Amino acid sequence: MPTFEGRFTNVSDLRIAVVVARFNDLVTSKLLSGCLDCLERHGIDTSASSKQLDIAWVPGSFELPIVAQRLASSANYQVVVTLGAVIRGDTPHFDVVVAESSKGISAVARETGIPIIFGVLTTDTMQQALERAGIKSNLGWSYALQALEMASLMTVLPPRKLS
Template sequence: MATFEGRFTNTAGLRIAVVVARFNDLVTAKLLSGCLDCLARHGVDTSSTSSQLDVAWVPGSFELPLVCQQLARSGRYQVVITLGAVIRGDTPHFDVVVGEASKGIAAVARDTSIPVIFGVLTTDTMQQALERAGIKSNLGWSYGLEALEMGSLMAALPPLD
């Protein structure tokens, strides 16, 4: 019986793209900071001259899937991380954005066989979003760990025929 698991070490050669929504950047910038901290502490070069990591900014969470798709199809990255924050308001806009972003991001992963980490916070209030982006804990760190694990796991799996 073969058992496949991802690891958090030996990150050399792992190319990661992070796509960040600018809308609610008070939250998403904190998620990005936590994510980059995690990646750096696990050996990923996060410097501005890094050839291991690229960051793309998009207007909002609705635009995440399109840019993820282009990056995943480029063949340059082994994993893509999405970071966004959608906060419920008084209109159904929240449901539309969350639904389309989540479906689109999942479709990119399935269509390209590149792991895409879903790092889009969906909260009822700004306070909840801020708590998840650093006041209590920073989920950006968790998204970074998920990327390392999935990148490693995909490399360990047998190739497709």
């Protein structure tokens, strides 16, 4: 019985795209910093002239799926990380944005066959979001680890059958 697992080594040929929502950038910029720190510590070139990493900024979490789809469909990346923060307010807007961004991001992964990491914080308060973006721990680091593992895992899985 084969066991398939991703590894965190041999990242020299890995190309990663990160899509970051500008809305709540106090939080998302911290998530991005944690993500980049993890990638760099695992051997990814995160410099401004990097050939391994591209970063795209979008207005908000609702726009993450369309840009993730464009990047994943380009065949230039083995994995795409989406980073956003949706904080509950007094209106149902939170529910709409969370539902559509999560459905859209998962649809992109299924349609393209490229792993799309869902790094969208969904919290009730700004304090909770800040805690998850660095005050207590930085989930951006975890999203980067997921990206490395999934990119590696995809290389050892059996190939997709075209129907």
